[in-house]
Amino acid sequence: MMMFLVVLTSLLQPAWAGKGDxxxxxxxxKARVAGTAYTVEQFNWKIGLLSQNFGLLDxxxxxxxxxxxxxxxxxxxxxxTAIQTPKFDLAVDAGIYFAELGRFSxxxxxxxxxxxxxxxxxxxxxxxxxxxxxxxxxxxxxxxFIGARGNVGLADLAAAIVxxxxxxxEDELRAALGDSTDVFANVNLGMxxxxxxxxxxxxxxxxxxxxxNGFLALTGQFNAGADVKGSDGVDIxxxxxxxxxxxxxxxxASFTTLSWQFDWRRVNLxxxxxxxxxxxxxxxxxxxxxxxxxxxRSKRPTGYRDNVEVENPEEALxxxxxxxxxxxxxx
Numbered sequence: 001m002m003m004f005l006v007v008l009t010s011l012l013q014p015a016w017a018g019k020g021d022x023x024x025x026x027x028x029x030k031a032r033v034a035g036t037a038y039t040v041e042q043f044n045w046k047i048g049l050l051s052q053n054f055g056l057l058d059x060x061x062x063x064x065x066x067x068x069x070x071x072x073x074x075x076x077x078x079x080x081t082a083i084q085t086p087k088f089d090l091a092v093d094a095g096i097y098f099a100e101l102g103r104f105s106x107x108x109x110x111x112x113x114x115x116x117x118x119x120x121x122x123x124x125x126x127x128x129x130x131x132x133x134x135x136x137x138x139x140x141x142x143x144x145f146i147g148a149r150g151n152v153g154l155a156d157l158a159a160a161i162v163x164x165x166x167x168x169x170e171d172e173l174r175a176a177l178g179d180s181t182d183v184f185a186n187v188n189l190g191m192x193x194x195x196x197x198x199x200x201x202x203x204x205x206x207x208x209x210x211x212x213n214g215f216l217a218l219t220g221q222f223n224a225g226a227d228v229k230g231s232d233g234v235d236i237x238x239x240x241x242x243x244x245x246x247x248x249x250x251x252x253a254s255f256t257t258l259s260w261q262f263d264w265r266r267v268n269l270x271x272x273x274x275x276x277x278x279x280x281x282x283x284x285x286x287x288x289x290x291x292x293x294x295x296x297r298s299k300r301p302t303g304y305r306d307n308v309e310v311e312n313p314e315e316a317l318x319x320x321x322x323x324x325x326x327x328x329x330x331x
């Protein structure tokens with residue numbers, strides 16, 4: 001963390017110094033990559049507190065999230081901008097989280113251990129429309145698909161019931177289910193999501209961003225019962241099945257924030273306030289800090305930000321971080 005702050009300080013120094021009036025600097029409507037259809041530029045790194053990404057191609061990025069990874073939850077993320085035009089871009093994004101829960105069995109006091117795993121793939125899209133030099137609209141949809149499967153022995157299940165309810169029913173469980181039986185449970189959940197954001201760019205550096213993300217519903221299938229290990233390698237599962245479809249409470253369904261976005265050279269910072277403070281997820285959206293590391297713009301492949309509108313191209317040429325297209329300099 002200390003090293004991250006040292007690097008940030010060194011990069012902020014030239015960023016705050018700037019060159020000339022902020023209002024005369026060219027505005028890049030595609031500077032923000034998080035929560036849009038835009039990707040990290042080729043051969044560049046996006047190193048942030050919430051996510052870390054690398055630009056494989058000019059329209060393809062891959063990445064991960066370090067915090068779940070540190071907690072033992074491997075994950076991978078990706079985004080591909082399939083359509084790129086000066087005004088409209090469309091991207092597909094996907095990711096998956098995976099957690100092997102059986103390693104926590106001893107910690108939780110299960111002597112026989114249990115076999116359990118959780119996976120959470122997601123799939124969605126982003127559309128980004130540059131309405132004008134200062135105004136952009138970002139919209140999309142997605143869905144999370146959460147699946148979990150677990151098996152636990154009768155002795156451990158009985159011990160858990162004793163801990164929670166104070167009742168020892170191990171003999172009754174064995175009489176009802178048999179000695180060679182485990183208890184299993186399957187859960188499959190789907191959570192469709194709507195995405196919306198509006199950018200109003202005050203100048204090259206500062207923007208006001210209104211972001212709203214919401215889960216539209218929760219649908220799921222649950223089944224649990226006995227896993228009977230029969231003879232000759234035959235396993236039989238039998239139990240109860242339930243299907244659920246419901247809307248989520250407002251506390252968790254929607255999270256909307258109003259933020260100030262700072263995008264200048266290598267430093268990107270977002271600070272805001274949640275408009276529905278009762279939703280704990282909203283607080284992950286009000287703050288983000290990341291650095292863009294890699295080749296300078298002058299060394300990047302042709303095609304980088306070719307749609308940037310520049311009010312004063314001759315003055316903008318003095319900015320070493322600006323790429324101007326030739327026809328913008330033609331009278």
